[in-house]
Amino acid sequence: MIGGAIALELARANLRVAVFDRQQPGQEASWASAGILSPAPENPGMVAMVPLGKASLALYPEFVAQVEEISGMSTGFRPKGTLEALFSQDTKAELSTIIALHHGLGLKAEPLRAEDARELEPALSEEVEAAVLRPEEGSVDNRALTAAILEAAQRSGAEIFSGNGARALWREGNRCGGLVLQNGKVEAKWTIIAAGCFSATIEGIAPYAPVRPAKGQVAALRADDLKMERVLWSEKIYLVPRNDGRIVAGATLEYAGFDKRTTAGGIAKILSAAIDLAPGLANARIEETWAGLRPDSPDHLPILGPTDIDGLLMATGHFRSGILLTPITARLIREWITEQRVSVDWDRFSPLRFQSAAEGSAHRAPA
Numbered sequence: 167m168i169g170g171a172i173a174l175e176l177a178r179a180n181l182r183v184a185v186f187d188r189q190q191p192g193q194e195a196s197w198a199s200a201g202i203l204s205p206a207p208e209n210p211g212m213v214a215m216v217p218l219g220k221a222s223l224a225l226y227p228e229f230v231a232q233v234e235e236i237s238g239m240s241t242g243f244r245p246k247g248t249l250e251a252l253f254s255q256d257t258k259a260e261l262s263t264i265i266a267l268h269h270g271l272g273l274k275a276e277p278l279r280a281e282d283a284r285e286l287e288p289a290l291s292e293e294v295e296a297a298v299l300r301p302e303e304g305s306v307d308n309r310a311l312t313a314a315i316l317e318a319a320q321r322s323g324a325e326i327f328s329g330n331g332a333r334a335l336w337r338e339g340n341r342c343g344g345l346v347l348q349n350g351k352v353e354a355k356w357t358i359i360a361a362g363c364f365s366a367t368i369e370g371i372a373p374y375a376p377v378r379p380a381k382g383q384v385a386a387l388r389a390d391d392l393k394m395e396r397v398l399w400s401e402k403i404y405l406v407p408r409n410d411g412r413i414v415a416g417a418t419l420e421y422a423g424f425d426k427r428t429t430a431g432g433i434a435k436i437l438s439a440a441i442d443l444a445p446g447l448a449n450a451r452i453e454e455t456w457a458g459l460r461p462d463s464p465d466h467l468p469i470l471g472p473t474d475i476d477g478l479l480m481a482t483g484h485f486r487s488g489i490l491l492t493p494i495t496a497r498l499i500r501e502w503i504t505e506q507r508v509s510v511d512w513d514r515f516s517p518l519r520f521q522s523a524a525e526g527s528a529h530r531a532p533a
């Protein structure tokens with residue numbers, strides 16, 4: 167999704183663009199994702215990403231409309247809000263902390279009593295004590311959106327070469343001349359690495375994008391008699407309703423290398439937490455289970471922007487928020503390439519931050 171969206175933006179800016187993927191694009195994390203659009207930080211470490219997430223969420227309606235118009239395909243965009251259910255005994259204190267945190271970050275969040283939450287979402291468990299409604303959030307059908315972006319990019323003039331991935335940077339002194347591919351070479355003025363959790367396997371890229379795969383297992387359920395409008399969260403699980411009636415339940419977070427197999431334990435955990443949150447799901451049919459690999463970075467923040475090699479940019483490391491961050495990533499890369507400036511500060515996400523960390527520890531080592 168990230169590579170396709172960048173290709174679309176650049177092609178629309180009248181640049182000649184080619185996407186090289188080692189397989190058919192759209193089969194990895196962007197396919198496996200749940201598609202939640204939420205800039206709310208999951209932990210204090212993610213607060214640095216909130217401005218980027220907010221900017222991207224604000225672009226979403228226009229981005230989706232443009233992609234749908236150019237591709238002629240729908241994307242299952244559901245800007246219907248998300249609802250976080252609280253189960254604890256001390257919900258009053260928990261609720262006011264959560265609301266204050268959100269407001270402090272400029273994020274809309276409303277406290278709800280349990281009855282009001284269940285009126286909005288009757289599928290919620292009777293055990294829920296209170297809830298937080300984030301009305302500006304939502305979801306998108308990431309599989310549909312990825313396919314539509316790739317179609318829109320091609321219709322806008324980008325060329326897509328499947329089955330011809332990057333092996334290595336093609337370096338000419340301090341310039342990136344392009345890429346060494348599985349078959350041949352490609353010369354380019356600008357080279358953008360957007361290979362998700364596989365980015366670091368391309369020779370020459372690891373110092374800028376030391377990403378690793380973070381596996382997530384997911385189950386898709388169908389319950390004909392269960393009504394669910396919004397994304398529902400609890401501490402343990404999220405449930406994402408799709409336009410076709412499926413409910414996507416996820417996800418585990420595991421560091422298991424590039425292994426994409428589902429496990430009995432992983433799926434059991436998801437199903438049990440899903441039923442705790444919405445007990446009616448006990449009767450749901452399991453339509454599909456899968457796992458995908460999030461591109462995680464050492465500080466869990468995205469890796470965006472220019473490197474110290476002329477012509478080489480990174481657009482990866484989006485970890486758990488790549489679907490949310492797609493429109494802003496594509497826009498910032500396009501701005502940098504066409505105008506050499508960006509409209510949202512991205513210094514915090516520089517690909518050079520890992521090198522200075524490595525140099526720092528090398529300097530410290532002798533002492």
Ligand SMILES: Cc1cc2nc3c(=O)[nH]c(=O)nc-3n(C[C@H](O)[C@H](O)[C@H](O)COP(=O)(O)OP(=O)(O)OC[C@H]3O[C@@H](n4cnc5c(N)ncnc54)[C@H](O)[C@@H]3O)c2cc1C
Nearest residue numbers: 167168194195196199202331332362382458487488489490
């Ligand atoms: C289970 C799960 C749930 C998630 N839920 C959410 C969510 O709710 N909301 C959200 O915002 N994000 C979510 N994410 C994260 C999000 O899916 C990712 O951050 C995002 O899809 C990353 O997109 P990408 O294009 O960078 O990577 P990918 O979609 O993984 O694409 C990488 C591409 O690079 C190609 N490639 C690999 N190696 C090479 C090579 N050597 N040369 C050329 N091409 C190569 C691959 O074939 C692939 O097409 C979730 C992820 C998972 C796995």
